[in-house]
Amino acid sequence: MNALNHLQLLAVLAVPVLFAITVHEAAHGWVANRLGDRTAFMLGRVTFNPLRHVDPVGTILVPTVTFLLAGFLFGWAKPVPVNWRNLGHPRRDMALVAVAGPGANLLMGLAWGLAIQLGLLLMPFSQWIALPLIYTGASGVLINVFLMVLNLFPLLPLDGGRILNALLPPRVAYYFSRLEPFGLIVLLALLATGLLGAILMPLAVLAIDLLPGSEIVKELFLA
Template sequence: MAISVVLVALSASIHEFAHGWMALRCGDPTAKEAGRLTLNPLAHLDPFGSFVLPLLMAISGMPVFAAAKPVPFNPRRLRNPARDEALVALAGPVSNILQALAGTLLLYIEITFLQPFALEGTMGYEVFYAIVIVTNTYLYVNLGLAFFNLIPIPPLDGSKLFSPFLKGKGRRIYNLLQAYSLPILMVALYVVPTVLHLDPLGWYFRLTVENAYSLLTFWW
């Protein structure tokens, strides 16, 4: 459980770095000026959102997610605000998908090359098993972060893929939803499944995360 929390926090930090990196590529150096264009997790981690919240969720058996401090960026400094704001939003989930692919490759290497040593006794099987569990968790955590952040509900990245193109009433509704984004997420994650016995997030994760995980580990 503690390993899951640490992996979620580190993966979320890389996610935030990717937002800042893409913003800089698109002409906005705000994250760099704020000292947030770094892979150092300490620059991105939020004590509550990155550690306390996922730990409490894991203990209570709830779906685990974490939040790093959002990387600051200024849409007015982007070269093409509508297009670039969507690219900045997409960079975070893409970074998690790339981490999941890296985890898959590492898992393949471990099972292909380390497992024979574990079976022969050259390497303790408990050590091999622990390494595989950590890598597998890293893979799964990043798939979860990628698809969770692609949900089109403010303030998640999925909503920012289309928000730059909203006008008039659509923009006002989006801003209203963004103001109440945390309560909306809490209702969707916990109240709806408990009170209405509906689990839209669980259905969504089974459709996306579970299928993506099965696709990446079909060889295992």
């Protein structure tokens, strides 16, 4: 497979990024709604319309700049509002709501991996159909795995931080939750020093290896 330049990479990443972020956020809202909190549903956030979830800075500007300058995708969407007071079992249910986003990314990564396999099957018959499937599928696997692994990092306000907060003893969880205002600063510091990439990259590669089309993904993006 031929390597892509930065502009071509951005082109094939655009659709998977929008789907990855949109479905991730919609999954949070959908699970919260199922568990008793209709806040996201009432605000129109349980939807696959990307305009409801896109943050101009976090979803478009920051990922583009970090990808072009560092080769690492980093960004965020508008957080889905969840009122824990409406949940039947607040600590458990908040963890389930948090898990829903990365879980949705795992399922999308699997679907994009199957798209790669379909593209490989079609290659002898039509490269015009096969190549877009392969390149976009590889991009979809990459972005969903990175988004999943990043969001599972145990730091508030990330999903991993919310899961950890639910698992900690209540007193410890209280003090841990007070660190949330500093979470983004810590995350940006880890990104700037390269520590975030060093921590997440091995986990991302391990996850990619478990999905169909992993060799193509690594050949195109991780070689």
